[in-house]
Amino acid sequence: MKELPQISTTEWQVMKVLWIKAPLTANEVITEIEGVTTWKPKTVKTLLGRLVKKRAIAFNKDGRAYVYYPLVAEDECVKAESHSFLEKVFSGALNVMFANFLEEQKLSKEEIDELKRILDQKNS
Amino acid sequence: MKELPQISTTEWQVMKVLWIKAPLTANEVITEIEGVTTWKPKTVKTLLGRLVKKRAIAFNKDGRAYVYYPLVAEDECVKAESHSFLEKVFSGALNVMFANFLEEQKLSKEEIDELKRILDQKNS
DNA sequence: CCTCTAAGATTACAAGTGTAGTATTAAAAT
DNA sequence: ATTTTAATACTACACTTGTAATCTTAGAGG
Structure with a gap:
Protein backbone atom coordinates (compact mmCIF):
# COMPACT_ATOMS: atom_id res chain seq x y z
CA MET A 1 0.00 0.00 0.00
CA LEU A 71 0.22 6.10 -11.08
CA VAL A 72 -2.37 5.90 -8.35
CA ALA A 73 -5.47 3.74 -8.49
CA GLU A 74 -8.85 5.34 -8.62
CA ASP A 75 -10.38 3.16 -5.96
CA GLU A 76 -7.54 3.93 -3.56
CA CYS A 77 -8.08 7.64 -4.08
CA VAL A 78 -11.82 7.32 -3.78
CA LYS A 79 -11.38 5.42 -0.57
CA ALA A 80 -9.02 7.99 0.89
CA GLU A 81 -11.24 10.92 -0.08
CA SER A 82 -14.29 9.19 1.27
CA HIS A 83 -12.58 8.55 4.55
CA SER A 84 -11.52 12.20 4.87
CA PHE A 85 -15.00 13.40 4.08
CA LEU A 86 -16.62 11.02 6.50
CA GLU A 87 -14.28 12.13 9.27
CA LYS A 88 -14.50 15.81 8.56
CA VAL A 89 -18.25 16.10 8.29
CA PHE A 90 -19.66 13.12 10.16
CA SER A 91 -16.84 12.36 12.60
CA GLY A 92 -16.68 8.93 11.06
CA ALA A 93 -20.30 7.99 11.67
CA LEU A 94 -21.18 6.13 8.50
CA ASN A 95 -24.79 5.47 9.38
CA VAL A 96 -25.40 9.13 10.12
CA MET A 97 -23.90 9.98 6.77
CA PHE A 98 -26.13 7.54 4.96
CA ALA A 99 -29.23 8.69 6.71
CA ASN A 100 -28.35 12.25 5.83
CA PHE A 101 -27.77 11.56 2.18
CA LEU A 102 -30.96 9.58 1.96
CA GLU A 103 -32.87 12.42 3.58
CA GLU A 104 -31.57 15.12 1.31
CA GLN A 105 -31.25 13.48 -2.03
CA LYS A 106 -34.02 12.27 -4.17
CA LEU A 107 -33.57 8.77 -5.48
CA SER A 108 -35.65 7.00 -8.03
CA LYS A 109 -37.42 3.79 -7.09
CA GLU A 110 -34.91 1.91 -9.16
CA GLU A 111 -31.97 3.42 -7.30
CA ILE A 112 -33.57 2.70 -3.97
CA ASP A 113 -34.13 -0.90 -5.00
CA GLU A 114 -30.55 -1.20 -6.15
CA LEU A 115 -29.31 0.04 -2.81
CA LYS A 116 -31.52 -2.41 -1.01
CA ARG A 117 -30.09 -5.20 -3.11
CA ILE A 118 -26.59 -4.14 -2.15
CA LEU A 119 -27.58 -4.03 1.49
CA ASP A 120 -29.11 -7.48 1.27
CA GLN A 121 -25.90 -8.85 -0.14
CA LYS A 122 -23.95 -7.32 2.73
CA ASN A 123 -26.35 -8.82 5.16
CA SER A 124 -25.69 -12.39 4.24
CA MET B 1 -31.20 30.47 1.74
CA LEU B 71 -24.41 31.74 12.40
CA VAL B 72 -24.73 28.94 9.87
CA ALA B 73 -26.80 25.83 10.39
CA GLU B 74 -25.10 22.49 10.65
CA ASP B 75 -27.43 20.74 8.23
CA GLU B 76 -26.88 23.42 5.62
CA CYS B 77 -23.14 22.99 5.88
CA VAL B 78 -23.38 19.23 5.88
CA LYS B 79 -25.50 19.41 2.78
CA ALA B 80 -23.08 21.72 0.99
CA GLU B 81 -20.04 19.63 1.91
CA SER B 82 -21.78 16.46 0.90
CA HIS B 83 -22.68 17.92 -2.44
CA SER B 84 -19.10 19.04 -3.08
CA PHE B 85 -17.74 15.66 -2.15
CA LEU B 86 -20.25 13.82 -4.30
CA GLU B 87 -19.39 16.01 -7.28
CA LYS B 88 -15.65 15.91 -6.79
CA VAL B 89 -15.25 12.20 -6.30
CA PHE B 90 -18.30 10.59 -7.88
CA SER B 91 -19.30 13.23 -10.41
CA GLY B 92 -22.62 13.42 -8.68
CA ALA B 93 -23.52 9.76 -8.99
CA LEU B 94 -25.15 9.06 -5.67
CA ASN B 95 -25.77 5.38 -6.26
CA VAL B 96 -22.14 4.82 -7.19
CA MET B 97 -21.12 6.54 -4.02
CA PHE B 98 -23.39 4.39 -1.91
CA ALA B 99 -22.28 1.21 -3.52
CA ASN B 100 -18.69 2.21 -2.92
CA PHE B 101 -19.15 3.03 0.73
CA LEU B 102 -21.04 -0.17 1.27
CA GLU B 103 -18.25 -2.12 -0.40
CA GLU B 104 -15.46 -0.61 1.62
CA GLN B 105 -16.92 -0.09 5.02
CA LYS B 106 -18.00 -2.70 7.44
CA LEU B 107 -21.44 -2.22 8.87
CA SER B 108 -23.04 -4.14 11.67
CA LYS B 109 -26.25 -6.01 11.03
CA GLU B 110 -28.07 -3.39 13.07
CA GLU B 111 -26.71 -0.59 10.93
CA ILE B 112 -27.63 -2.40 7.77
CA ASP B 113 -31.13 -2.96 9.05
CA GLU B 114 -31.43 0.67 10.00
CA LEU B 115 -30.42 1.73 6.51
CA LYS B 116 -32.94 -0.62 5.01
CA ARG B 117 -35.62 0.90 7.19
CA ILE B 118 -34.69 4.33 5.93
CA LEU B 119 -34.79 3.09 2.36
CA ASP B 120 -38.19 1.55 2.90
CA GLN B 121 -39.53 4.83 4.18
CA LYS B 122 -38.19 6.61 1.10
CA ASN B 123 -39.85 4.06 -1.08
CA SER B 124 -43.36 4.75 0.06
C1' DC C 1 -3.84 53.41 41.84
C1' DC C 2 -0.49 50.37 39.96
C1' DT C 3 0.86 45.95 38.30
C1' DC C 4 0.29 41.67 36.26
C1' DT C 5 -2.54 38.49 33.68
C1' DA C 6 -4.87 36.94 30.29
C1' DA C 7 -8.12 38.06 26.30
C1' DG C 8 -8.41 39.49 21.96
C1' DA C 9 -5.79 41.72 17.75
C1' DT C 10 -2.20 41.60 14.74
C1' DT C 11 1.51 39.39 12.43
C1' DA C 12 4.08 35.24 10.54
C1' DC C 13 5.11 32.10 7.27
C1' DA C 14 5.47 28.19 4.23
C1' DA C 15 2.68 25.08 1.42
C1' DG C 16 -1.15 24.35 -1.46
C1' DT C 17 -4.72 26.07 -4.94
C1' DG C 18 -6.99 28.19 -8.81
C1' DT C 19 -5.98 30.21 -12.76
C1' DA C 20 -3.17 31.36 -16.04
C1' DG C 21 0.96 33.99 -18.74
C1' DT C 22 5.81 34.18 -20.62
C1' DA C 23 10.10 31.84 -22.04
C1' DT C 24 12.51 28.26 -24.27
C1' DT C 25 13.19 24.94 -27.52
C1' DA C 26 12.55 21.09 -30.61
C1' DA C 27 10.27 19.66 -34.53
C1' DA C 28 7.44 20.72 -38.76
C1' DA C 29 7.04 23.33 -42.84
C1' DT C 30 8.76 25.59 -46.47
C1' DA D 1 18.71 25.92 -43.63
C1' DT D 2 15.57 29.17 -41.77
C1' DT D 3 11.16 30.27 -40.11
C1' DT D 4 7.16 29.18 -37.75
C1' DT D 5 4.58 26.36 -34.52
C1' DA D 6 3.52 24.38 -30.79
C1' DA D 7 4.98 21.57 -26.72
C1' DT D 8 7.04 21.64 -22.42
C1' DA D 9 9.27 24.49 -18.63
C1' DC D 10 9.28 28.27 -15.75
C1' DT D 11 7.06 32.18 -13.53
C1' DA D 12 3.11 34.71 -11.43
C1' DC D 13 0.11 35.98 -8.03
C1' DA D 14 -3.46 36.42 -4.74
C1' DC D 15 -6.09 33.58 -1.50
C1' DT D 16 -6.57 29.83 1.71
C1' DT D 17 -4.88 26.78 5.21
C1' DG D 18 -2.38 24.88 9.12
C1' DT D 19 -0.07 26.20 12.81
C1' DA D 20 1.17 29.31 15.81
C1' DA D 21 3.94 33.67 18.18
C1' DT D 22 4.06 38.47 19.49
C1' DC D 23 1.66 42.85 20.61
C1' DT D 24 -1.76 45.56 22.95
C1' DT D 25 -4.92 46.48 26.30
C1' DA D 26 -8.61 46.05 29.72
C1' DG D 27 -9.72 44.13 33.86
C1' DA D 28 -8.33 41.42 38.34
C1' DG D 29 -5.62 41.59 42.36
C1' DG D 30 -3.30 43.78 45.67
Whole structure:
Protein backbone atom coordinates (compact mmCIF):
# COMPACT_ATOMS: atom_id res chain seq x y z
CA MET A 1 0.00 0.00 0.00
CA LYS A 2 1.55 3.25 -1.12
CA GLU A 3 1.29 6.78 0.18
CA LEU A 4 -1.35 8.62 -1.75
CA PRO A 5 -0.64 12.20 -2.70
CA GLN A 6 -3.05 14.97 -1.82
CA ILE A 7 -5.19 15.59 -4.89
CA SER A 8 -7.06 18.88 -5.10
CA THR A 9 -10.54 19.43 -6.49
CA THR A 10 -9.35 20.63 -9.88
CA GLU A 11 -6.75 17.90 -10.05
CA TRP A 12 -9.47 15.34 -9.44
CA GLN A 13 -11.14 16.33 -12.67
CA VAL A 14 -7.94 15.63 -14.54
CA MET A 15 -7.45 12.34 -12.75
CA LYS A 16 -10.95 11.25 -13.60
CA VAL A 17 -10.37 11.61 -17.31
CA LEU A 18 -7.05 9.81 -17.04
CA TRP A 19 -8.54 6.97 -15.05
CA ILE A 20 -11.13 6.46 -17.72
CA LYS A 21 -9.14 7.12 -20.88
CA ALA A 22 -5.41 6.96 -20.23
CA PRO A 23 -3.01 6.94 -21.93
CA LEU A 24 -3.72 10.44 -23.20
CA THR A 25 -1.55 13.26 -24.49
CA ALA A 26 -1.83 16.66 -22.85
CA ASN A 27 -3.95 17.85 -25.74
CA GLU A 28 -6.28 14.94 -25.48
CA VAL A 29 -6.72 15.64 -21.79
CA ILE A 30 -7.38 19.28 -22.62
CA THR A 31 -10.03 18.30 -25.12
CA GLU A 32 -11.74 16.02 -22.65
CA ILE A 33 -11.65 18.63 -19.92
CA GLU A 34 -12.99 21.38 -22.12
CA GLY A 35 -16.25 19.53 -22.30
CA VAL A 36 -16.67 19.93 -18.58
CA THR A 37 -14.94 23.17 -17.56
CA THR A 38 -14.00 26.58 -18.88
CA TRP A 39 -10.33 26.21 -18.08
CA LYS A 40 -7.72 27.51 -20.46
CA PRO A 41 -5.40 24.88 -21.96
CA LYS A 42 -2.50 26.24 -19.92
CA THR A 43 -4.43 25.62 -16.76
CA VAL A 44 -4.81 21.97 -17.62
CA LYS A 45 -1.09 21.76 -18.39
CA THR A 46 -0.30 23.24 -15.01
CA LEU A 47 -2.49 20.64 -13.35
CA LEU A 48 -0.83 17.85 -15.30
CA GLY A 49 2.55 19.17 -14.22
CA ARG A 50 1.52 19.30 -10.60
CA LEU A 51 0.13 15.79 -10.72
CA VAL A 52 3.40 14.55 -12.18
CA LYS A 53 5.31 16.31 -9.41
CA LYS A 54 3.05 14.67 -6.83
CA ARG A 55 3.62 11.34 -8.52
CA ALA A 56 -0.07 10.82 -9.07
CA ILE A 57 0.57 10.41 -12.79
CA ALA A 58 3.53 9.91 -15.11
CA PHE A 59 4.17 10.10 -18.83
CA ASN A 60 6.03 8.55 -21.73
CA LYS A 61 7.41 10.70 -24.46
CA ASP A 62 6.03 10.34 -27.96
CA GLY A 63 8.23 12.68 -29.95
CA ARG A 64 7.83 16.10 -28.41
CA ALA A 65 4.54 15.24 -26.77
CA TYR A 66 3.94 13.54 -23.44
CA VAL A 67 1.51 10.72 -23.01
CA TYR A 68 0.14 10.63 -19.50
CA TYR A 69 -1.17 7.80 -17.38
CA PRO A 70 -2.16 7.43 -13.70
CA LEU A 71 0.22 6.10 -11.08
CA VAL A 72 -2.37 5.90 -8.35
CA ALA A 73 -5.47 3.74 -8.49
CA GLU A 74 -8.85 5.34 -8.62
CA ASP A 75 -10.38 3.16 -5.96
CA GLU A 76 -7.54 3.93 -3.56
CA CYS A 77 -8.08 7.64 -4.08
CA VAL A 78 -11.82 7.32 -3.78
CA LYS A 79 -11.38 5.42 -0.57
CA ALA A 80 -9.02 7.99 0.89
CA GLU A 81 -11.24 10.92 -0.08
CA SER A 82 -14.29 9.19 1.27
CA HIS A 83 -12.58 8.55 4.55
CA SER A 84 -11.52 12.20 4.87
CA PHE A 85 -15.00 13.40 4.08
CA LEU A 86 -16.62 11.02 6.50
CA GLU A 87 -14.28 12.13 9.27
CA LYS A 88 -14.50 15.81 8.56
CA VAL A 89 -18.25 16.10 8.29
CA PHE A 90 -19.66 13.12 10.16
CA SER A 91 -16.84 12.36 12.60
CA GLY A 92 -16.68 8.93 11.06
CA ALA A 93 -20.30 7.99 11.67
CA LEU A 94 -21.18 6.13 8.50
CA ASN A 95 -24.79 5.47 9.38
CA VAL A 96 -25.40 9.13 10.12
CA MET A 97 -23.90 9.98 6.77
CA PHE A 98 -26.13 7.54 4.96
CA ALA A 99 -29.23 8.69 6.71
CA ASN A 100 -28.35 12.25 5.83
CA PHE A 101 -27.77 11.56 2.18
CA LEU A 102 -30.96 9.58 1.96
CA GLU A 103 -32.87 12.42 3.58
CA GLU A 104 -31.57 15.12 1.31
CA GLN A 105 -31.25 13.48 -2.03
CA LYS A 106 -34.02 12.27 -4.17
CA LEU A 107 -33.57 8.77 -5.48
CA SER A 108 -35.65 7.00 -8.03
CA LYS A 109 -37.42 3.79 -7.09
CA GLU A 110 -34.91 1.91 -9.16
CA GLU A 111 -31.97 3.42 -7.30
CA ILE A 112 -33.57 2.70 -3.97
CA ASP A 113 -34.13 -0.90 -5.00
CA GLU A 114 -30.55 -1.20 -6.15
CA LEU A 115 -29.31 0.04 -2.81
CA LYS A 116 -31.52 -2.41 -1.01
CA ARG A 117 -30.09 -5.20 -3.11
CA ILE A 118 -26.59 -4.14 -2.15
CA LEU A 119 -27.58 -4.03 1.49
CA ASP A 120 -29.11 -7.48 1.27
CA GLN A 121 -25.90 -8.85 -0.14
CA LYS A 122 -23.95 -7.32 2.73
CA ASN A 123 -26.35 -8.82 5.16
CA SER A 124 -25.69 -12.39 4.24
CA MET B 1 -31.20 30.47 1.74
CA LYS B 2 -27.96 32.22 2.55
CA GLU B 3 -24.50 31.96 1.05
CA LEU B 4 -22.47 29.52 3.04
CA PRO B 5 -18.84 30.38 3.71
CA GLN B 6 -16.09 27.97 2.79
CA ILE B 7 -15.22 26.06 5.96
CA SER B 8 -11.89 24.27 6.07
CA THR B 9 -11.15 20.92 7.69
CA THR B 10 -9.76 22.40 10.88
CA GLU B 11 -12.52 24.95 11.06
CA TRP B 12 -15.06 22.14 10.83
CA GLN B 13 -13.81 20.74 14.09
CA VAL B 14 -14.46 24.05 15.77
CA MET B 15 -17.88 24.35 14.16
CA LYS B 16 -18.81 20.89 15.35
CA VAL B 17 -18.22 21.76 18.98
CA LEU B 18 -20.11 25.01 18.59
CA TRP B 19 -23.04 23.33 16.91
CA ILE B 20 -23.31 20.94 19.81
CA LYS B 21 -22.48 23.17 22.75
CA ALA B 22 -22.77 26.84 21.85
CA PRO B 23 -22.74 29.37 23.39
CA LEU B 24 -19.14 28.82 24.46
CA THR B 25 -16.29 31.13 25.37
CA ALA B 26 -13.01 30.80 23.52
CA ASN B 27 -11.56 28.95 26.47
CA GLU B 28 -14.42 26.54 26.58
CA VAL B 29 -13.96 25.83 22.90
CA ILE B 30 -10.27 25.31 23.51
CA THR B 31 -11.00 22.84 26.27
CA GLU B 32 -13.42 20.89 24.11
CA ILE B 33 -11.00 20.83 21.20
CA GLU B 34 -8.08 19.73 23.31
CA GLY B 35 -9.81 16.45 23.85
CA VAL B 36 -9.66 15.75 20.14
CA THR B 37 -6.55 17.47 18.78
CA THR B 38 -3.06 18.57 19.79
CA TRP B 39 -3.59 22.16 18.75
CA LYS B 40 -2.20 24.97 20.83
CA PRO B 41 -4.79 27.35 22.32
CA LYS B 42 -3.61 30.10 19.99
CA THR B 43 -4.42 27.92 17.03
CA VAL B 44 -7.99 27.56 18.15
CA LYS B 45 -8.25 31.31 18.66
CA THR B 46 -7.02 31.84 15.12
CA LEU B 47 -9.68 29.50 13.82
CA LEU B 48 -12.37 31.25 15.84
CA GLY B 49 -11.20 34.56 14.41
CA ARG B 50 -11.31 33.25 10.87
CA LEU B 51 -14.76 31.82 11.34
CA VAL B 52 -15.98 35.16 12.64
CA LYS B 53 -14.48 36.89 9.63
CA LYS B 54 -16.21 34.41 7.34
CA ARG B 55 -19.45 35.05 9.23
CA ALA B 56 -19.82 31.39 10.07
CA ILE B 57 -19.99 32.30 13.77
CA ALA B 58 -20.41 35.42 15.89
CA PHE B 59 -20.00 36.34 19.54
CA ASN B 60 -21.39 38.40 22.38
CA LYS B 61 -19.08 40.01 24.87
CA ASP B 62 -19.15 38.92 28.45
CA GLY B 63 -16.73 41.32 30.09
CA ARG B 64 -13.41 40.87 28.32
CA ALA B 65 -14.32 37.43 27.01
CA TYR B 66 -16.24 36.56 23.86
CA VAL B 67 -19.01 34.02 23.84
CA TYR B 68 -19.32 32.38 20.44
CA TYR B 69 -22.26 30.86 18.64
CA PRO B 70 -22.84 29.59 15.09
CA LEU B 71 -24.41 31.74 12.40
CA VAL B 72 -24.73 28.94 9.87
CA ALA B 73 -26.80 25.83 10.39
CA GLU B 74 -25.10 22.49 10.65
CA ASP B 75 -27.43 20.74 8.23
CA GLU B 76 -26.88 23.42 5.62
CA CYS B 77 -23.14 22.99 5.88
CA VAL B 78 -23.38 19.23 5.88
CA LYS B 79 -25.50 19.41 2.78
CA ALA B 80 -23.08 21.72 0.99
CA GLU B 81 -20.04 19.63 1.91
CA SER B 82 -21.78 16.46 0.90
CA HIS B 83 -22.68 17.92 -2.44
CA SER B 84 -19.10 19.04 -3.08
CA PHE B 85 -17.74 15.66 -2.15
CA LEU B 86 -20.25 13.82 -4.30
CA GLU B 87 -19.39 16.01 -7.28
CA LYS B 88 -15.65 15.91 -6.79
CA VAL B 89 -15.25 12.20 -6.30
CA PHE B 90 -18.30 10.59 -7.88
CA SER B 91 -19.30 13.23 -10.41
CA GLY B 92 -22.62 13.42 -8.68
CA ALA B 93 -23.52 9.76 -8.99
CA LEU B 94 -25.15 9.06 -5.67
CA ASN B 95 -25.77 5.38 -6.26
CA VAL B 96 -22.14 4.82 -7.19
CA MET B 97 -21.12 6.54 -4.02
CA PHE B 98 -23.39 4.39 -1.91
CA ALA B 99 -22.28 1.21 -3.52
CA ASN B 100 -18.69 2.21 -2.92
CA PHE B 101 -19.15 3.03 0.73
CA LEU B 102 -21.04 -0.17 1.27
CA GLU B 103 -18.25 -2.12 -0.40
CA GLU B 104 -15.46 -0.61 1.62
CA GLN B 105 -16.92 -0.09 5.02
CA LYS B 106 -18.00 -2.70 7.44
CA LEU B 107 -21.44 -2.22 8.87
CA SER B 108 -23.04 -4.14 11.67
CA LYS B 109 -26.25 -6.01 11.03
CA GLU B 110 -28.07 -3.39 13.07
CA GLU B 111 -26.71 -0.59 10.93
CA ILE B 112 -27.63 -2.40 7.77
CA ASP B 113 -31.13 -2.96 9.05
CA GLU B 114 -31.43 0.67 10.00
CA LEU B 115 -30.42 1.73 6.51
CA LYS B 116 -32.94 -0.62 5.01
CA ARG B 117 -35.62 0.90 7.19
CA ILE B 118 -34.69 4.33 5.93
CA LEU B 119 -34.79 3.09 2.36
CA ASP B 120 -38.19 1.55 2.90
CA GLN B 121 -39.53 4.83 4.18
CA LYS B 122 -38.19 6.61 1.10
CA ASN B 123 -39.85 4.06 -1.08
CA SER B 124 -43.36 4.75 0.06
C1' DC C 1 -3.84 53.41 41.84
C1' DC C 2 -0.49 50.37 39.96
C1' DT C 3 0.86 45.95 38.30
C1' DC C 4 0.29 41.67 36.26
C1' DT C 5 -2.54 38.49 33.68
C1' DA C 6 -4.87 36.94 30.29
C1' DA C 7 -8.12 38.06 26.30
C1' DG C 8 -8.41 39.49 21.96
C1' DA C 9 -5.79 41.72 17.75
C1' DT C 10 -2.20 41.60 14.74
C1' DT C 11 1.51 39.39 12.43
C1' DA C 12 4.08 35.24 10.54
C1' DC C 13 5.11 32.10 7.27
C1' DA C 14 5.47 28.19 4.23
C1' DA C 15 2.68 25.08 1.42
C1' DG C 16 -1.15 24.35 -1.46
C1' DT C 17 -4.72 26.07 -4.94
C1' DG C 18 -6.99 28.19 -8.81
C1' DT C 19 -5.98 30.21 -12.76
C1' DA C 20 -3.17 31.36 -16.04
C1' DG C 21 0.96 33.99 -18.74
C1' DT C 22 5.81 34.18 -20.62
C1' DA C 23 10.10 31.84 -22.04
C1' DT C 24 12.51 28.26 -24.27
C1' DT C 25 13.19 24.94 -27.52
C1' DA C 26 12.55 21.09 -30.61
C1' DA C 27 10.27 19.66 -34.53
C1' DA C 28 7.44 20.72 -38.76
C1' DA C 29 7.04 23.33 -42.84
C1' DT C 30 8.76 25.59 -46.47
C1' DA D 1 18.71 25.92 -43.63
C1' DT D 2 15.57 29.17 -41.77
C1' DT D 3 11.16 30.27 -40.11
C1' DT D 4 7.16 29.18 -37.75
C1' DT D 5 4.58 26.36 -34.52
C1' DA D 6 3.52 24.38 -30.79
C1' DA D 7 4.98 21.57 -26.72
C1' DT D 8 7.04 21.64 -22.42
C1' DA D 9 9.27 24.49 -18.63
C1' DC D 10 9.28 28.27 -15.75
C1' DT D 11 7.06 32.18 -13.53
C1' DA D 12 3.11 34.71 -11.43
C1' DC D 13 0.11 35.98 -8.03
C1' DA D 14 -3.46 36.42 -4.74
C1' DC D 15 -6.09 33.58 -1.50
C1' DT D 16 -6.57 29.83 1.71
C1' DT D 17 -4.88 26.78 5.21
C1' DG D 18 -2.38 24.88 9.12
C1' DT D 19 -0.07 26.20 12.81
C1' DA D 20 1.17 29.31 15.81
C1' DA D 21 3.94 33.67 18.18
C1' DT D 22 4.06 38.47 19.49
C1' DC D 23 1.66 42.85 20.61
C1' DT D 24 -1.76 45.56 22.95
C1' DT D 25 -4.92 46.48 26.30
C1' DA D 26 -8.61 46.05 29.72
C1' DG D 27 -9.72 44.13 33.86
C1' DA D 28 -8.33 41.42 38.34
C1' DG D 29 -5.62 41.59 42.36
C1' DG D 30 -3.30 43.78 45.67
